[in-house]
Amino acid sequence: MDVSSFVLLSHEQALRRQLDVAANNMANVSTTGYKREQALFHEYVENTQDAPVQDARKTSFVLDYGAVHDVSQGAFQATGNALDVMIDGPGYLNVQLPDGSTAYTRAGFIKVLDTGELATSGGQRLLDENGRPINVPTDQVGSLTIAPDGSVMAGEEAVGRLAVTSFADENMLEARGDGVLTGSGGQMMTAAQTKLRSGGVEGSNVEAISETTHMVEILRSYQTSQRLSSDLADMRRNAIGRLSKLT
Structure with missing residues (x-):
């Protein structure tokens, strides 16, 4: 698995974490005193000096740092x-x-x-x-x-x-x-x-409409990541096919 696949995998894991948190918020929209949670992520940059081109030397991964509470008061x-x-x-x-x-x-x-x-x-x-x-x-x-x-x-x-x-x-x-x-x-x-x-x-401080919109955005981001993974796989297959014709 190459670096691009690892980056996409870390992104998809982060999106899965976000979806779990959003789903839990929706499940507690009527829970007394519940405080909305939000997933927290940090960027991890890895420097690879032996990369073939300058732009590929810095690789950005997504790291899960858990969840934080929205402490705003409910109604x-x-x-x-x-x-x-x-x-x-x-x-x-x-x-x-x-x-x-x-x-x-x-x-x-x-x-x-x-x-x-x-x-x-x-x-x-x-x-x-x-x-x-x-x-x-x-x-x-x-x-x-x-x-x-x-x-x-x-x-x-x-x-x-x-x-x-x-x-x-x-x-x-x-x-x-x-x-x-x-x-x-x-x-x-x-x-x-x-x-x-x-x-x-x-009452809970979760806003159902806002949380639903957030879940839709997460799903769209996941679909985009899946398309990128599919495009990368197609590029590898095409590259291997061309190389096999040259040898």
């Missing part, structure tokens, strides 16, 4: 549930995983477990500023509200405050696939820094 979706919250700005709600470790989510569907603890719709317990689950008196569940600073109010009394953590580089967070992310290096936000909006949740 507010009203639910009518006073416990549901949307984080207005940066940050993630702190939740407890089954192994006791802390994870993060922007999916603000909140419910009260039979044990009286606040949890997400997936059953992960929500944590307070001290890393402990928030317990609610069973006789005050019906009067629960959540203040903009994250305070959980049972009538006029605060029974806890939802912990919200921000990250300087949100691309360091790793998605688990259930609306929950894991990572380290976050900073707990103070009550003054926390801005929650109750009565609804944050």
Whole structure:
């Protein structure tokens, strides 16, 4: 396989990666708090001093560097549930995983477990500023509200405050696939820094029309690359055929 084939192969692998990411975005267009991903690629230039012509000495390949998150905020979706919250700005709600470790989510569907603890719709317990689950008196569940600073109010009394953590580089967070992310290096936000909006949740920031257009562009680029591969194969066959007639 010659250099041109390697270059086209690296390009097609990059396009396949882009298509996978775009398809995953489309699958999560209705997922609460989902952040659109975008494939990240770098150019790798290889210098070949023994190339037959000057223009062929530099060969550009495509390297896959993973995916980055679009951290722009999704639209507010009203639910009518006073416990549901949307984080207005940066940050993630702190939740407890089954192994006791802390994870993060922007999916603000909140419910009260039979044990009286606040949890997400997936059953992960929500944590307070001290890393402990928030317990609610069973006789005050019906009067629960959540203040903009994250305070959980049972009538006029605060029974806890939802912990919200921000990250300087949100691309360091790793998605688990259930609306929950894991990572380290976050900073707990103070009550003054926390801005929650109750009565609804944050929708996905994926724009279906834009993502569909992007997928079409990827497919067209792949088709172009395939045509180039076919043209190169034809050139090789013709060259071999001519050489065989000369010998």
